[in-house]
Amino acid sequence: MTVRHVELLALMGLGSLYGWYADSSLWIFSGTLGGAVLWLGLDDSRLSKVRAWLAAEDWGNEPVLPHVWGALVDKFRKIQKNLAGKARDSQARLDEFLSAIQASPNGVMLLDSQGRIEWSNQTAAEQLGIDPQRDLMQHVTNLIRDPQFSSYLSAAEFQHEVAIPGPLSTPSKPVVVAIRIHPYGKKRRLMLSRDVTAVQQAEAMRRDFVANVSHEIRTPLTVLSGFVETLQTLELNAQERSQYLALMATQADRMQTLVSDLLMLSKLEGSPVPSRQASVQASEWLRSCLQDAQNLSKMMSEAGHLFSVDTSMDFDLAGNETELTSALSNLLNNAVRYTPPGGSISAGLRLLESGDAEVWVSDSGPGIAPEHMPRLTERFYRVDRSRSRDTGGTGLGLAIVKHVAQRHGGYIRIESRLGEGSTFTLHFPSDRIAALSID
Ligand code: ADP
Numbered sequence: 001m002t003v004r005h006v007e008l009l010a011l012m013g014l015g016s017l018y019g020w021y022a023d024s025s026l027w028i029f030s031g032t033l034g035g036a037v038l039w040l041g042l043d044d045s046r047l048s049k050v051r052a053w054l055a056a057e058d059w060g061n062e063p064v065l066p067h068v069w070g071a072l073v074d075k076f077r078k079i080q081k082n083l084a085g086k087a088r089d090s091q092a093r094l095d096e097f098l099s100a101i102q103a104s105p106n107g108v109m110l111l112d113s114q115g116r117i118e119w120s121n122q123t124a125a126e127q128l129g130i131d132p133q134r135d136l137m138q139h140v141t142n143l144i145r146d147p148q149f150s151s152y153l154s155a156a157e158f159q160h161e162v163a164i165p166g167p168l169s170t171p172s173k174p175v176v177v178a179i180r181i182h183p184y185g186k187k188r189r190l191m192l193s194r195d196v197t198a199v200q201q202a203e204a205m206r207r208d209f210v211a212n213v214s215h216e217i218r219t220p221l222t223v224l225s226g227f228v229e230t231l232q233t234l235e236l237n238a239q240e241r242s243q244y245l246a247l248m249a250t251q252a253d254r255m256q257t258l259v260s261d262l263l264m265l266s267k268l269e270g271s272p273v274p275s276r277q278a279s280v281q282a283s284e285w286l287r288s289c290l291q292d293a294q295n296l297s298k299m300m301s302e303a304g305h306l307f308s309v310d311t312s313m314d315f316d317l318a319g320n321e322t323e324l325t326s327a328l329s330n331l332l333n334n335a336v337r338y339t340p341p342g343g344s345i346s347a348g349l350r351l352l353e354s355g356d357a358e359v360w361v362s363d364s365g366p367g368i369a370p371e372h373m374p375r376l377t378e379r380f381y382r383v384d385r386s387r388s389r390d391t392g393g394t395g396l397g398l399a400i401v402k403h404v405a406q407r408h409g410g411y412i413r414i415e416s417r418l419g420e421g422s423t424f425t426l427h428f429p430s431d432r433i434a435a436l437s438i439d
Contacts, residue, residue: 003067004043011035059084107177107193113186115140115153127177127193129167140191149179158183163196176200212380216258216394220251227251254392261396264326265379268403274320276432282349283311286359289325290347293332300391301341310348315357316434319408327404330397331361331424337391339365339421355430362423368416376414377402401426408432 015035019028049063050073059080062073098119101108107124109117116137117130125132130143141150144164152162158181166175176197182190227248230236236244290309297304317324335345343364350358368376368383375381380395382388388395398412401424405412409429416422 007042007067008036008039011039105194107191109140109191109193111140111181111189111191113188115189117143124191124193127166127195128179152179153181156183163200166195166197209379212395213258213262216380217255220254224248224251224255257392258394258396261394261400264400265396265403268323268400268407273407274318274323276318278321279316279318279434280321280324281314281436282317282357282359283314285317285321285324285328286311286347286349289328289332292329293336293345296333297336297341297345300336303341305336305339305341306344308344308346310346312438313349313351313357314436314438315349315351316436317357317408317428318432318434319428323404323407327401327426328359328361330401331426334393334397334424335361335363335365335422337393338387339363343421351433351435355433355435356427357430357433357435358425358427360423360425362421364421367418367420367422368414369418373414373416377412 012032012035015031015033015038016028017031019025019031022031046065046069049065050069053061053063053073054076059077062077064070065073102121102123104121104123107121107127109120109124109128112118116139117135118137120130120132120135122132124130128144130138135143141153144150146164148162149164152158161178161180163176163178166177169175174197175195177193178196179191179193182192184190227244231241231244286309290307294304294307297307332345332347339345345361345363347359347361350360352358372381372383376383377398379399382393382395387393402412405426405428409432410427413425413427414422415425
């Protein structure tokens with residue numbers, strides 16, 4: 001028996017006591033009934049208070065009620081507090097999860113069964129040109145209007161991804177976004193996007209590179225095999241034989257130079273940045289490379305070139321001697337190869353106030369037109385293809401120079417005017433330079 005029942009019996013008992021006091025069996029009955037009705041009213045008003053409190057959801061202001069009603073309110077209050085705590089935890093976890101998806105470098109978008117945007121992270125919004133708040137519940141095909149995307153979505157064959165131009169894509173600066181849809185739940189879709197511009201560019205560069213290398217190797221190979229065939233089929237006298245063999249040796253040399261330039265490039269790309277433990281003395285480095293260039297100049301023509309060198313400033317340069325020598329030799333050899341015999345070639349060292357240092361190579365050669373300048377350090381880019389080939393060029397020299405400079409924290413600067421010669425400067429940062437005093 002609960003307190004509530006005791007209360008009912010007590011009120012009924014009081015009613016019948018009142019009837020007994022009035023000395024009438026009718027009054028006893030009425031008193032008992034009245035007690036019961038009074039209890040019912042009391043109980044109902046407590047129930048109403050509980051209902052009003054629940055309807056108002058005013059959890060902090062619970063009604064103060066006796067016995068079972070009070071216990072009920074108390075219990076409910078505890079359950080509600082518990083649930084609110086759990087909801088807070090879930091919300092915090094959801095917020096954390098969403099901020100993790102926001103931080104993703106890939107775009108993430110959730111589509112409902114109608115293809116409307118339910119949620120999108122900032123990356124997807126930027127990649128696909130939508131507003132993550134304003135465009136919520138918009139149909140995705142109204143916002144991404146690329147026909148390839150529309151047919152990808154309607155075909156519903158999501159085993160592969162589709163690549164479309166990004167909203168900021170221009171012909172001179174293309175941006176490509178790859179989209180892949182993953183169905184989940186009841187016809188819902190998770191849409192992932194990523195910027196594949198760099199990947200596609202790298203892939204195009206790789207294809208071009210393979211095509212270029214094949215082309216560069218095929219040319220001397222064709223010539224070589226032609227000579228081999230001639231030697232095999234024709235009766236040649238000793239003079240003709242040695243003439244052919246000399247031409248074959250030139251082609252073999254060309255292939256060898258190409259292969260060694262390719263190996264140099266791949267070594268530069270695959271090895272760690274040169275340490276600062278070893279260093280070269282700039283004046284010695286420059287003089288030894290200049291000596292090789294002078295020898296090349298003599299080999300190429302009788303008139304040769306007029307050389308001058310300025311080592312009035314000197315410094316130690318921390319880095320890899322083989323790489324640095326290859327870079328500087330490339331610049332000096334280019335000066336020799338592109339400057340007509342009798343022209344002048346000068347080189348020198350410069351220490352800047354910032355502590356940085358430079359080595360420069362100037363020539364009085366043909367110069368380079370401005371439109372070619374930005375592409376000169378690309379692999380296999382040549383302004384004058386036949387001049388490059390005739391002088392044994394591979395089209396990889398300046399690419400190697402640029403790599404070496406960058407690996408030493410520096411860069412290459414090219415200044416040139418058509419018909420007035422060129423200056424190529426290698427710039428190195430102060431943290432690799434130790435100035436030397438000249439006595
Ligand atoms: P290559 O083996 O053809 O010389 P490089 O990468 O060394 O290749 O140079 C790229 C192109 O830059 C050359 O083909 C040439 O057209 C141009 N170039 C390089 N150095 C000079 C220079 N000193 N004077 C004029 N043009 C140059």
